[in-house]
Amino acid sequence: MRVLIVDDEPLILNGLVKIIGEAAPLGTEVFKANNAFEALDLMKDYMPDVTVTDLHMPEKNGFELIEAARDNGLCDRFIILTGYDEFDYVRKALRTGVVDYLLKPIDKNEIAVLLARINQELPSEADQECSGHAKRILAYTKTHYMNDLSLDHLAELMNLHPNYISSLFKKVTGETFVSYLNAFRIKEARKLLRSQRQLSVNVIGKKVGFEDKHYFTKVFKKYTGMTPGAYREEGEAEGNADGGGTSGGFSQ
CATH class of the missing domain: 1.10.10 (Arc Repressor Mutant, subunit A)
Known part of the structure; x- marks a missing residue:
């Protein structure tokens, strides 16, 4: 099992590494990060089975780290650590789908039981x-x-x-690799067509990986049923109908 620990306070982080290292099942690899950005970089290399993260960190907090990690498929199990015993945080943590929510200072036996349970749930x-x-x-x-x-x-x-x-x-x-890649590229293209109206369709195609504008149009029409230009015009029409001018955006 691979465990990543994230906390912006060095002394607390080192203490967590020691406690969790001793409490974790035999053979567990423990990695540490001082902030969310460092954690995301480490995740790309080590793909942790579970991430133990502090909530209150500068620039990017624990909830934002969880969201970024899940969006990029880097980790899907999280244990939140915080010194704030407030119901709102507990409720948000549960809605985020974390494995558990622990208050600092952590109890060694409690984390040992939790990690043992996670280890048993991991695939062969x-x-x-x-x-x-x-x-x-x-x-x-x-x-x-x-x-x-x-x-x-x-x-x-x-x-x-x-x-x-x-x-x-x-x-x-x-899906096949090509089908998955094209679908993802078209999803990003749709966002750009609505949000970056100053860019031409050809430029947007290149931005999402299509060097040939005709191929971009062909693939876009396959996945959306319309050309990129028609999709953009539809968005503009919706924006004008709503009284929003040219600001209407696309979210997915």
């Missing part, structure tokens, strides 16, 4: 390795979708066979 080693590969590949794809991506490129980067990656994509997403 073979399934875990497969899941780890899938998370890394999906995270990389979502972050670099605008680049020239291919199965061969991913295979070289991840040190895996292209056929393995192809099968893994189909198993995890239900």
